Amino acid sequence: MSTGEPGDARLHEFLADPEHLTSDLPTAVARCAKALDLQHAVVYLVDIQQRHLVPHTDVATPLPVDGSLAGWAYRTQSLRVEEAATGGVTAWFPLLDGAERLGVLAVSQPALTSGSLTRGRALASLLAMMITSKRSFEDSFARCTRTERMRLPSEMLRAFLPPRTIGDGTVVSTAVLEPAYEIGGDAFDHSLTGTTLHVTVLDAMGHDLASGLTSAVSLAACRNARRNGAELPDLVRTVDEALARWLPEKYCTAVIAQLDLATGVLRWCNCGHPAPLLIRDGQLLIDALEREADPPMGLPSQLSPRPRRMHEVALEPGDRVLVYTDGITEARTHEARLMGLERFADYVIRATAGGELAPETLRRLIHSILDARGNRLRDDATLLMFEWRPPAR
Incomplete structure (x- = not known):
C-alpha cells in the first residue's frame, strides 16, 4: 500500500x-x-x-x-x-x-x-x-442500510444469509431476495472452497416465523454437513433427517448444487423445487437442467422408498445457471401478466448481451418485478445466478 x-x-x-x-x-x-x-x-x-x-x-x-x-x-x-x-x-x-x-x-x-x-x-x-x-x-x-422496519422472521433469516455476491477468478455467484423486510421462508446460501462452489436455494412452506425457522435449520444442517466433508447425497440426507427430527410437520423445497471449478461439472439434487435454468451463448437452453424432482426435504423424503438422486451435467465456459423460487415466476410484470420462465430468462439474456455484471443483472431484474403495477409480490422471490468463467488455457 x-x-x-x-x-x-x-x-x-x-x-x-x-x-x-x-x-x-x-x-x-x-x-x-x-x-x-x-x-x-x-x-x-x-x-x-x-x-x-x-x-x-x-x-x-x-x-x-x-x-x-x-x-x-x-x-x-x-x-x-x-x-x-x-x-x-x-x-x-x-x-x-x-x-x-x-x-x-x-x-x-x-x-x-x-x-x-x-x-x-x-x-x-x-x-x-x-x-x-x-x-x-x-x-x-x-x-x-435499512430504510424501513425489519420484520422478525426476516431478521432471523438474514442473520443466516451469506453475502449477496461471492466469487474468484473462476466463478461468481450472486443472489437477490425479496420482499427484503418481510421474507418468510425463502433463503439462499453459497460458499467457495479451493475446488468447488456450493449453492443452495430453499423455499419453506408457509410465510411466517415457523417457515423462517425451517429454512434456518435447513441452512445450518447443510453447512454442517458440507463443512464435515459430506458428499452431495449425504448432505441432502443430513438436512432431511434434521427437519424430520426437529420440525416433523415442516418441509421445504430446495436445489442443492456443487460446481467443480476446474472441470465445470455441475452436480445437483432437486428436492421438489423448480428446475434450474441454463443460459449459454446468449440463449436459454430449454429443459437443459430439467429432471424429475425428488420429494421436498423433511418428513416427505423419509416416507419415500426411493433414495435421493444426484444429477450431473458439464458446463461450458461462460455458462450462467439460474436457481430460483416460484415467487419469481409468479410475480407480475408492468402489463399485469405473470413473469414466467421465458420472460425472466429473456431479461437475463438481454442484460448479459449488454455486458452487465452478474450482480447488476439481478439487481435490475428484481427491481423491475418490484416496480411493476401493484408493487407487491405474491410470494417470497429468490433468484441466485452463478457464472463459470475459467481462465483461458
Missing part, C-alpha cells in the same frame, strides 16, 4: 496503532484519509434493496443507485470522477469485499493526481475490509 510519498509514514503509523481496530468507522475514515494526505472522504453504504447509497455520517445525504455518478461507480464497479459543487473534484471508488459490492467511497481533492488516485484506491480497499470485519457485530451498519 506504500506510495512513496510523504503520507506513507503517517499511514504506517495509523496501521501500526492498535487503537484504529476499535475506532468507529467515521473516525477511522477521517484518520486514514489524513494519513494518506486526502482532503476529505465519506463512506456510502448501499441499502438492503440496493436502491440508495447511504452515507455513514450525518453530514452528507443519501444518493440514488440509479441516476447518480456515485451509483454508476457502484453499478459498474469502476472509478468515476466529477467536479465538486464547492470546487475541486470528487472521485467515487467502489467499495468491494472480494466480489461483494458494499457501496462507494467519495474522496474530495483540490485536484486529482495519479498519486491521490492510488491512495484513494488503497483507502477503499482498507475500508472495505474494515466494514466487513465490523458489520457482523456493530448495529450501526444494519441501521444505515
Whole structure:
C-alpha cells in the first residue's frame, strides 16, 4: 500500500496503532484519509434493496443507485470522477469485499493526481475490509442500510444469509431476495472452497416465523454437513433427517448444487423445487437442467422408498445457471401478466448481451418485478445466478 510519498509514514503509523481496530468507522475514515494526505472522504453504504447509497455520517445525504455518478461507480464497479459543487473534484471508488459490492467511497481533492488516485484506491480497499470485519457485530451498519422496519422472521433469516455476491477468478455467484423486510421462508446460501462452489436455494412452506425457522435449520444442517466433508447425497440426507427430527410437520423445497471449478461439472439434487435454468451463448437452453424432482426435504423424503438422486451435467465456459423460487415466476410484470420462465430468462439474456455484471443483472431484474403495477409480490422471490468463467488455457 506504500506510495512513496510523504503520507506513507503517517499511514504506517495509523496501521501500526492498535487503537484504529476499535475506532468507529467515521473516525477511522477521517484518520486514514489524513494519513494518506486526502482532503476529505465519506463512506456510502448501499441499502438492503440496493436502491440508495447511504452515507455513514450525518453530514452528507443519501444518493440514488440509479441516476447518480456515485451509483454508476457502484453499478459498474469502476472509478468515476466529477467536479465538486464547492470546487475541486470528487472521485467515487467502489467499495468491494472480494466480489461483494458494499457501496462507494467519495474522496474530495483540490485536484486529482495519479498519486491521490492510488491512495484513494488503497483507502477503499482498507475500508472495505474494515466494514466487513465490523458489520457482523456493530448495529450501526444494519441501521444505515435499512430504510424501513425489519420484520422478525426476516431478521432471523438474514442473520443466516451469506453475502449477496461471492466469487474468484473462476466463478461468481450472486443472489437477490425479496420482499427484503418481510421474507418468510425463502433463503439462499453459497460458499467457495479451493475446488468447488456450493449453492443452495430453499423455499419453506408457509410465510411466517415457523417457515423462517425451517429454512434456518435447513441452512445450518447443510453447512454442517458440507463443512464435515459430506458428499452431495449425504448432505441432502443430513438436512432431511434434521427437519424430520426437529420440525416433523415442516418441509421445504430446495436445489442443492456443487460446481467443480476446474472441470465445470455441475452436480445437483432437486428436492421438489423448480428446475434450474441454463443460459449459454446468449440463449436459454430449454429443459437443459430439467429432471424429475425428488420429494421436498423433511418428513416427505423419509416416507419415500426411493433414495435421493444426484444429477450431473458439464458446463461450458461462460455458462450462467439460474436457481430460483416460484415467487419469481409468479410475480407480475408492468402489463399485469405473470413473469414466467421465458420472460425472466429473456431479461437475463438481454442484460448479459449488454455486458452487465452478474450482480447488476439481478439487481435490475428484481427491481423491475418490484416496480411493476401493484408493487407487491405474491410470494417470497429468490433468484441466485452463478457464472463459470475459467481462465483461458
